[in-house]
């Protein structure tokens with residue numbers, strides 16, 4: 818989509834980072850900049866909550882593995898010492 822540059826009024830793509838005619842930036846700060854910021858913020862929050870969930874999920878997993886290892890060790894060690 819083409820929009821008018823606010824500096825030189827030339828036809829400029831709304832996806833362009835700056836006006837190729839006069840170099841004015843940003844062409845549409847309300848449209849271009851907050852999208853990038855919120856997108857980065859969303860990715861950061863997703864990563865943050867993923868790490869939180871991962872750390873919570875790791876706790877029962879470690880307990881299960883430790884319990885299983887203790888039970889297996891408790892069953893096997895008398896057999897091994899017979």
Ligand SMILES: [Zn+2]
Pocket residue numbers: 822823824825826827836837838839840841
């Ligand atoms: Zn321009």
